Amino acid sequence: MNKKKLTTKETFALAVQNQQKNNLQVAENLYKEVLKTNPNHFESIFFLGTLSLQIKNFNRAIQFLNQAIQIQPNHVDSHNNLGAVFFELGKFQKAISCYEKAIQINPNYAAAYSNLGNLLQAKALGERKKAISCYKKAIQIQPNHTNAHWCLHSFAPDIDEALKILKKSYRVNNRFLKNKIMISALQGFKGNFKDFDVLVASSEASHPYTRSIKWVFSLPQLPKIFFNRWDFFDAVIALADKSRPFYEFGVWNGISFQYFINTFGKGFGFDTFSGLPEPWHNLAKGSYSSFGSIPKITGGEFIVGEFKHTLPKFFSKKKPLASIINFDADLYSSTLCALNYSNKVIDEKSILIFDEFLMNDNWEKDEYKALNEFCDNFNISYDVFAVY
Numbered sequence: 001m002n003k004k005k006l007t008t009k010e011t012f013a014l015a016v017q018n019q020q021k022n023n024l025q026v027a028e029n030l031y032k033e034v035l036k037t038n039p040n041h042f043e044s045i046f047f048l049g050t051l052s053l054q055i056k057n058f059n060r061a062i063q064f065l066n067q068a069i070q071i072q073p074n075h076v077d078s079h080n081n082l083g084a085v086f087f088e089l090g091k092f093q094k095a096i097s098c099y100e101k102a103i104q105i106n107p108n109y110a111a112a113y114s115n116l117g118n119l120l121q122a123k124a125l126g127e128r129k130k131a132i133s134c135y136k137k138a139i140q141i142q143p144n145h146t147n148a149h150w151c152l153h154s155f156a157p158d159i160d161e162a163l164k165i166l167k168k169s170y171r172v173n174n175r176f177l178k179n180k181i182m183i184s185a186l187q188g189f190k191g192n193f194k195d196f197d198v199l200v201a202s203s204e205a206s207h208p209y210t211r212s213i214k215w216v217f218s219l220p221q222l223p224k225i226f227f228n229r230w231d232f233f234d235a236v237i238a239l240a241d242k243s244r245p246f247y248e249f250g251v252w253n254g255i256s257f258q259y260f261i262n263t264f265g266k267g268f269g270f271d272t273f274s275g276l277p278e279p280w281h282n283l284a285k286g287s288y289s290s291f292g293s294i295p296k297i298t299g300g301e302f303i304v305g306e307f308k309h310t311l312p313k314f315f316s317k318k319k320p321l322a323s324i325i326n327f328d329a330d331l332y333s334s335t336l337c338a339l340n341y342s343n344k345v346i347d348e349k350s351i352l353i354f355d356e357f358l359m360n361d362n363w364e365k366d367e368y369k370a371l372n373e374f375c376d377n378f379n380i381s382y383d384v385f386a387v388y
Contacts, residue, residue, distance in 0.1 A: 008034055008037055008038055008041070011030055011033050011034050012030070012031070012034050012041070012043060012044055014030055015027045015028075015030035015031045015033075015034065015044070015047065016047065018030065019047065019050075019051055019054075022282075024051055024054065024055060027047075027051060028048065028051055031044040031047055031048045031051070032044075032048075035048075040071060042068060042071050042072060042075075045064050045067050045068045045071065046064070046065070046068040046075070046077070046078055048060075048064045049061050049063075049064030049065035049067075049068055049078065049081060049082075050081055052064060053065075053081055053084060053085055053088070055282075055283070055284060055287075056088070056283055056284065056287035056288065057284070057287075058085050058088060058089055058289070059291075061081075061082075061085045062082065062085055065078050065081055065082040065085065066082070069082070074105050076102045076105050076106045076109050076112070077102075079098050079099075079101045079102040079105065079112075080098065080099065080102045080109070080111055080112050080115060082098045083095045083096075083097075083098030083099040083102065083112070083115060083116075083119075084115060086098060087115070087118070087119050087122070088288075089253070089290070089291075090252065090253025090254075090255065090290065092119060092122075095119050096116065096119065099112045099113075099115055099116040099119070100112075100116075103116075108141050109141075110137075110138040110139075110141040110142035110145050110148070111138070113134045113135070113137045113138040113141070113148070114134065114135060114138040114145060114147050114148045114151065116131075116134045117130075117131040117132070117133075117134030117135040117138065117148065117151060118131075118151060120134060121151065121154065121155075121228065122255065128155060131151075131155070132152065132155055135148040135149075135151055135152040136148075136152070139152070143172060144172045144173050146169065146172075146173050146176045146179075149165065149166075149168070149169030149172065149173075149179075150166075150169065150176070150178065150179065152165055152169075153165040153166050153169070153182075153227060154227045154228045155227070155228065156227050157231075159186050159189055159190060159225065162182075162186055162227055163183060163186050163187070166179055166182055166183050166186070167183060170183060177204065177207060177209075178209055180199075180204075181199060181204065181207060181209040181210055181213065182209065183195070184196040184198075184199050185209075185213040185216075186225075188213070188217060189222065189225055193217075196213065196217070200214060208359055208360060208361050208362075208363060209359055211363075211364070212358035212359045212363060215358070216358070216384075216387060219384055221383070223384045223385050223386050223387050224385065224386045224387075225386070225387055225388065226386060226387070226388040227388065228388065229256070229355075229388055230259070231388070232386060232387075232388035233256070233259055233260070235386055236324060236351055236353060236386065237260070237263050237324070239351060239385075240264075240323040240324050240351055241323045241349050242263060242264060242323065243323075244264070244320060244321055244322060244323035244349075245264055245265075245266035245267055245268060245320055245322070245323065246260045246261075246264045246266075246267045246268075246322060246323050246324040246325065246326065247267065247268045247269075247270075247322050247324075247325045247326070247342060247345065248260070248267060248268070248269045248270070248325070248326040248328065249270045249271075249307065249325070249326070249327050249328065249329045249334070249335070249338040249342075250270075250271060250326075250327065250328035250329040250330065250334075250355070251269040251270065251271040251273070251295065251302065251328075252271060252288055252290055252328070253290055253295065254269070254295030254297055254300075256326060256328070257269050257295060257297060257300060257326075258295070258297055260324065260326065261297055261298070261299045261300055264299075264323055264324075265299050266299050266301075267297075267299060267300050267301070268300075268301050268302075268303065268314075268319075269295075269300055269301070269302045269303070270302075270303045270307060270310060270311070270314075270338070271290075271302070271304065272304070272305060272306055273289070273290050273291075273292050273293065273294055273304055274286065274289050274290075274291070274292060275287050275288050275289030275290075276288055276330065276331065277306045277331070277334065278331065278333065280330050280331050280366075281361070281362050288330075306334075307329070307334050307337040307338055307341070308337055311337060311338065311341040311342075312341070314341075315341045315342070315344055315345075318344075319344065319345050320345065321345050321346075321347055321349070321350065322342065322345040322346060322350045323349075323350070323351070324350070324351045324352075324353060325342055325345075325346070325350060325351075325352050325353065326353045326355070327339070327352065327353065327354045327355065327367060328354075328355040328356070329367075330355075330356050330366065330367075331366065332365060332366045332367070332369050332370050335354075335366065335367045335370035335371070336370040336373060336374060339370060339371065339374040340374065340377075343374075343378060352371075352382070354367040354368075354371065355367075357371070358387065
């Protein structure tokens with residue numbers, strides 16, 4: 001019996017279903033099947049753009065989203081998602097233009113305000129007030145905007161203020177699990193572990209946030225907690241030996257590198273600048289590419305290529321001891337390689353930062369695993385003084 005041929009409408013609906021279930025390759029093939037019979041099928045073009053953004057294929061995302069905008073110039077989601085692509089690429093001015101265009105088309109488009117807030121937050125301290133204003137505007141438009149509430153708590157100066165924001169958010173949406181976990185964690189930081197103990201005994205014990213916080217609470221001494229990387233970086237910088245340079249493995253668009261160079265004056269940055277050298281869980285090889293664009297930062301020396309190729313040569317000559325080493329290479333293999341070679345510039349005064357150490361779905365398999373393996377191999381111990 002011949003298989004029934006699906007209509008364009010049915011094929012598109014099946015593609016959306018697969019994208020929602022995270023069957024992304026199947027979804028992509030189905031969208032492309034629609035485009036074979038209808039090359040200007042707007043929804044398929046738009047969803048291919050969102051799917052490409054989802055898998056960090058930014059060049060293709062730009063292509064599809066621009067095509068969608070050509071077909072429907074006032075489609076706010078296309079402008080908003082294109083802004084998200086440029087944000088990921090570190091092209092902030094282009095991202096701002098996209099978000100502002102979406103807001104111009106629809107002044108009550110909460111998602112664009114929230115995303116603009118994310119961008120302004122990423123640009124560091126100078127944009128805090130503007131970012132907070134964007135989140136508050138998103139919440140004013142859409143009181144149950146979970147992401148805006150969640151991001152707003154990252155500007156909290158202390159645990160009490162963060163709890164106040166998160167509890168307010170939880171009253172609006174008590175199904176947002178990250179909120180619930182973080183509230184129980186912050187109460188634990190204040191000495192009340194009742195809610196967190198209940199969480200650990202429930203089905204939510206497997207959530208990466210719960211697993212991460214459980215590890216933090218298992219430490220011999222409770223570390224300080226910060227709610228954004230800029231406050232965290234400031235605390236680290238305050239403790240570091242500023243007469244030494246810093247090292248960064250995984251530079252990407254250079255935002256954190258620039259932040260550190262403002263204090264230390266000299267830094268060494270290592271990156272392929274062409275993206276991840278191998279797949280990282282759900283992300284393809286080449287994700288987080290800056291397309292060969294190397295930051296131009298005074299005082300920065302950038303070593304381009306895969307760590308396994310560049311580090312042996314770089315560390316074959318004596319290098320200055322590290323004030324700070326920022327590990328942001330994501331991959332277990334890359335992080336372990338960076339740790340093994342940078343061992344020559346690490347002493348008891350060096351501070352190590354890991355960007356993906358906790359909280360993500362597979363954190364135990366990545367930087368966490370690399371650090372503990374490195375310490376076992378070299379008989380090194382470490383203390384955790386801060387988390388964010």
